[in-house]
Amino acid sequence: MHWHILGAGAIGLLWAAKLKQAGHRVTLILHTPEKLAQYVEADGFSLTDGATTERFNPPAQLAAHQTPITHLLITTKSFAVIDAFTAVRSRLVKNARLWLLHNGMGPQQQLTTANPQLEVWAGSTTDGAYFDAPWHLIRAGTGTTQIGRLSNSGNDDLFEALSKVDNQLSLATDMTSVLWRKLAINCAINPLTALYNCRNGELLKYTDRRAAMAQLCKEVDEVAHALGITLFERKLMEQAWDVAELTADNYSSMQQDISHQRPTEIETITGYFCAKADQAHIATPANHLVLEAIRNMSKGNGHD
Numbered sequence: 001m002h003w004h005i006l007g008a009g010a011i012g013l014l015w016a017a018k019l020k021q022a023g024h025r026v027t028l029i030l031h032t033p034e035k036l037a038q039y040v041e042a043d044g045f046s047l048t049d050g051a052t053t054e055r056f057n058p059p060a061q062l063a064a065h066q067t068p069i070t071h072l073l074i075t076t077k078s079f080a081v082i083d084a085f086t087a088v089r090s091r092l093v094k095n096a097r098l099w100l101l102h103n104g105m106g107p108q109q110q111l112t113t114a115n116p117q118l119e120v121w122a123g124s125t126t127d128g129a130y131f132d133a134p135w136h137l138i139r140a141g142t143g144t145t146q147i148g149r150l151s152n153s154g155n156d157d158l159f160e161a162l163s164k165v166d167n168q169l170s171l172a173t174d175m176t177s178v179l180w181r182k183l184a185i186n187c188a189i190n191p192l193t194a195l196y197n198c199r200n201g202e203l204l205k206y207t208d209r210r211a212a213m214a215q216l217c218k219e220v221d222e223v224a225h226a227l228g229i230t231l232f233e234r235k236l237m238e239q240a241w242d243v244a245e246l247t248a249d250n251y252s253s254m255q256q257d258i259s260h261q262r263p264t265e266i267e268t269i270t271g272y273f274c275a276k277a278d279q280a281h282i283a284t285p286a287n288h289l290v291l292e293a294i295r296n297m298s299k300g301n302g303h304d
């Protein structure tokens, strides 16, 4: 398969490496001419996984390039997905496969509805990667990735091919529920860690933080139940508590985005949840409160 990867950040380059190692063709689609020049200058990127560092040098291009795209993996942050997709849309062949691997919800559903001719897949991953220098990627942990088809068209061939690339990949028959479960955990943990500027585990240490988390979880449970979405066999608070405990020393991506003054994924996490609750006429004051608080912090950081 020839994969074009749109969003050559931590997750995009991690998958570029995995696909190359498994023998697939990979082309990176970079954001700006400056980024492309830096990539050419760096002569590719490196990935350090434990004691091993490997170099990769897949070709890179801009969205305006003319070659057709058969397999497109989008790994931008969720707020950039629609614009990134729009820039390459005309290059997609009929029946192209589109795989969206990002946090949050909204873009996956929007692109599936707007492009019925495409085979659209979504993913949810616990892989971890970050840059310690430009174009030098560190694999922080080997996680699991679930993927599932959102479009009616297509078959499971894509999963069969990708399962040979990553043996921690599994096929979800109900991907929407998988995305909701991840969304629910993110709603419970991410905004609060950003607001309290703390690690995940520090949410559990103080009565007021635990109470805020419990309130968010209660609202998410109520809305999911009303929408007929099965989250977990137990209450979200119990599940989120375990996740916060297991990842106690980690800073959430939203805490990091706020502290580094980058745009956050709040609109596709709590924002998506609140919009669904509003449509169902269910009041979710605690989630609306943290949504507004994170929006205000983002505005303070210069992001609308």
Ligand SMILES: NC(=O)c1ccc[n+]([C@@H]2O[C@H](COP(=O)([O-])OP(=O)(O)OC[C@H]3O[C@@H](n4cnc5c(N)ncnc54)[C@H](OP(=O)(O)O)[C@@H]3O)[C@@H](O)[C@H]2O)c1
Pocket: 006, 007, 008, 009, 010, 011, 012, 029, 030, 031, 032, 035, 075, 076, 077, 078, 080, 083, 084, 087, 101, 102, 103, 104, 125, 126, 127, 128, 129, 130, 253, 265
């Ligand atoms: N990193 C992790 O460990 C991890 C783990 C689980 C899930 N995730 C999720 O995976 C997604 C990606 O995260 P990440 O950490 O890989 O983010 P990232 O490192 O910020 O990478 C995103 C990349 O997308 C690029 N981009 C943005 N708009 C673009 C456009 N229009 N055209 C082409 N490229 C564009 C960015 O380029 P510029 O920098 O030039 O804008 C950046 O290189 C997020 O939803 C995140 O929450 C990440």
